Amino acid sequence: MKPPPFDYHAPRSVAEALDVLAAEGERAKVLAGGQSLIPLLNMRLAAPGHLVDINRLTGLAGVEVEPDGVRIGALARHAEVERSEPAAAAQPLLRQALGLVAHPVVRNRGTVVGSLVHADPAAELPAVLTLLGGSVRLARRGGPGTPAAGSSTAQDVAAGGSFVVRDVAAGEFFTGPLESAAGPGELAVSAFFPALPPRSGTAFREVARRHGDYALAGVAALVVLDDDLRITSAAVACVSAGPVPLLVDVTGECGHRPPASAGWAGAARAVQDRAEPEDDIHATAGYRRHLIGVLAERALRDAAREALNG
Amino acid sequence: MAERTHDITLVVNGTVRRAAVPGRRLLSDCLRHDLGLTGTHVGCEHGVCGCCTVLLDGEPVRSCLTFAVTVDGREITTVEGLADGERMSPVQRAFAECHGLQCGFCTPGFLCTVTALLRDNPVPTDEEVLEGISGNLCRCTGYQNIVKAVHRAAEIMAEES
């Protein structure tokens, strides 16, 4: 179990990284934390000709908490985001979910953006991004052009050349199991997780075989209340419920009611009905579907409680 | 055709070490075979077992999921660097005292993980200990004495500080 040979690139700037990615296209893979990629390499299930190691692009390391949300750079490790108090205050679902990502030692190295680009439908962060309506910022080498509007970080990372960036909404970003909208030549430079609106709460519930394993099923929930503490919106995003994170708006099922009398069970059934889980060696599709219902109800209730307490 | 190598410098257990490694050289292999520090063990090479855990700038990481070239210029602590000269560290002594190891193969990974855990959280609860070591497999001990050893190490550290 040793990786196959590849040409190793250690760019010192985003521009340099994009040059290699542009030149090598499909043959190149980006290495950030490596916690998903290197196992695949060690098992020789992937054999990229070129590896672009972005670990020296310190400009991508930040976790910026802005009024409207949290922007996480491509080199920010899970653990760093998990520990960040401002990030947790702005969007508590991040910490709730990150605590379920593998184990602490893996989180020391793995990156949030890397998890998103890896696009594993069994992983937590794609579901979080989907539920919150976040986005991933992709950069690529372009002719003379202007950075996308509002992309302040683009200037920071652009030192040394022109390139174009695009923000892809979560709904379009995850295109299939282990497939994302990031194309050849593109580098995910950051991800944006919108802040928690007022009078709202989140929760993440999952069942895994062992603590730290990929979830058999998992549900992230977001509940928003109005001034009268009635539910104005409720939604979940599910893990291991289909080829991509499954987003279900259950506002209608919950009814415009206070959480105590909301139709949680009906909401959970609605989520369950939309799920398309698959059989695997750890669980049947039927069991996963059942779990999604149970977890959806638990997560929604928890999120509503958070909303009331917040 | 010979594979291209990269000259790297690592500060391992406080000593500057140099090596010429191919891009694909895993940090675990670099430490073990290029630098002769065989205390870091390799149990799965896909990041699950935790045997290969070392401290990278003080933080525990899987050396089998890290390329040596990526950490050029960084500081690494391996199990060989935990003791203070001939005197074992509190964590090492606690493992001996509590019978926290049997075959010893997973032990270096546990020691590195626990060393960082107690540095960040000197008096962990049972739950925090379990979470802290939850990414390390042991096939011999059933973990009970490892958990005991972590608490004992915390005690020793408190006594000696």
Add this chain to the structure above:
Amino acid sequence: MTTKLFGEPVRRREDPRLLTGRGRYLDDLGRDALAAAFVRSPHAHAVIRDIDVSAALDVDGLVAIYTWEDLPDRLAEPLPLLIPHPALTHGRTAYPLARERVRHVGEPVVMVVARDRYVAEDACALIRVDYELLKPVVGVEEAAQSAQLVHDDVPGNVGARMVQEVPSAGGLDVREVIEDAPHTLAFRLDIERSASTPLEGRGVYARWDADDSSLRVYSSTQTSTSVRMAVAAKLGLPLPKVEVIAPDVGGGFGVKIVHPWPEEVLVPWAAMLLNREVKWTEDRREHFVSSAHERAQVQFVRVGFDDEGRVLGLEVTILHDHGAYTPYGIIVPIITSTQLPGPYRLGAYRVEFSSIYTNTVQVTPYRGAGRPQAVFCMERTMDRIADHLGLDRTAVRAVNFIQPEEFPYDQGLIFQDGRPLIYDSGDYPESLRMLKELIGWDSFPAEKERAAAEGRRIGIGVGCYVEGTGVGPYEGGHVQVTSDGRVHVSTGLTSQGQGHETAFAQIAAAELGVPLERVSVVTGDTRRFGYAVGTFASRAAVMSGNAIALACRKVREKALRIAADALEADPRDLEITDGMVHVAGTPGAAIPLATVAVLSNPLRYAFDEEAARATQFAGAASFDRPPVPEGDEPGLEGRDYYSPIRSTFASGMHAAIVETDPLTAEIRILRYAVVHDCGNLINPMIVEGQIHGGVAQGVGGALYERMVYDGHGQLLNASFMDFLMPYATEVPHVETAHLETPSPLNPLGIKGAGEAGVIPVSAVIASAIEDAEGIPIDKMPISPSELFDLRRAAS
């Protein structure tokens, strides 16, 4: 024994080395050795049409490529069938490299030697093997009925069929007894595959010394002496020219008792041929597909019993999945079939097993070695009887127990060592009493009721076992006191974390009356001790422990004789304390053991001042007899062997309380209690550790681990991602209590403890889940998904 060391929780002497990174495991050796890697079959069943290595030849750093065609003489023959048995009518073993046919995914086909492992794997990836696919035979029941054969000359895929039958006291056969019994039950039980999965895989490192025509082999093995004999035989080398050393070994649990593995003969052969050091370190994926698995059985049970639950007759028919080959014979199903009666006196018993070939990894012992299946069968049967009669589950067990006054108790069966299965000692009623107290058995119903009122489901389970430990044929020990007063102990069997360096040193220090620090122990090194069997079957402490004790007694006797001469005392008045031989009660008259060692070796040359005392003009000698008297030997050393008449039988009982989530069907172990009886304890700390680790493996086998083969014979979970070895977060705290019923069979009164923890766990967890859920549990392991399905089916 003058120094109280035996029975003390002495800290382990191997730990400082292992805690500081100074352990030396296989892959830590041979830094400059060439690396071997293997092309392994990706197919479960195929004919090899052609092997094309041409694309690999250009790989920079490639040294050699070998296929079966290259193997000379005896290396080209199938590997040995280690334990032949008359019932194993169709034993089959693999070739070191596949010859024409592959029979499981992972079977080695081509060996590559290269500068390092990376390059070796590069070359492997470029070798093209052309396979003609055959229909794979997967699943033991399918194999038993299949027209497709794993081995063309093994009809019905049946490697062995064996029956043992013990008629009733009245001479009735079991079927008659069951027919006539007041109550009868019949059911089927299933256990799936698991595996040892030590964290260090296998590995072999060989150095050929061309000047000396000698070979040194390091192997991560549980038996270095037997690997040595196999290597010498396969390579045609004189035995004295081959040495095999087991260095620090990162866990074994059974898989490393098998030998010689293909790599164990191929790597030394390549080292000789290339005149270069060669090393192979198994990686995790290789370990899953090319080592060994265990456990899988289907059992058909019929039992007849009376109104109190007394078993009048028990008939069990077992289909045992043996995988593709039988290098270790049929030891596993023999153990299942003979250990099945456990602590019970069965009215009549008949057991039949068929050992079936399938196109999967071979099956050889994994900690417990057939006993977890046996105990699952017997204990599920006990629970069924209790359920049928509406009796307490422990009451049914109690009424069937062999009583303390009935020992030695002959079960009337032939055990795995070919000798009668006679229990030497035990106290099962006391063990059960202690267990019930420890877990709070009698107060549990109230606890369960309280939990139910809170909407929680909890259940309690129990399991009892008897384990034959310390099987022969023998082990030996050598003890030498050198003139510096140090005591050097060696024994041939090997260590994989059991703390032998400590336990054996405790025995030697206690026997000789020397401080523990002065004793050093070497295991598994044929340069130090050439005769041994190996470490398996919970035998190391019993076998080598007693052999070392006997060797120490020889040394002690000699030391007292020499000291008596020097002190002009009667040897019967002497004792040894803290390394000083002295007259009991007379503090002044003493001589250090070191000096005795000097005097034991009459010298011509004084290599140091101390040695001068033993030289020819030192004046101590008597002129009436030669310097080394007839029948004596120079030196203060002794060698002895322990070869028991038969196995000694340890026992234990476990209980657990589990909680099942009414909605998610998650299963959590709330409490786990163990009462364990392995006779006299040498080091209670080490025994406890063995139990903890065994229970953890048992929990893995009960709730998490399985080998999932698809219909094509592909192992779908050949990684630690998907083979779910428990982490700390999955293993319960284990509460233990010890009962010490000494074995009358050996000088130290000890019994084995290594495997105990794992044996009853699946039975106990099944019992507890059944109690919580009210649904029969007859298949293990069980996952939440499966429990969910059982609930659906039951409702």
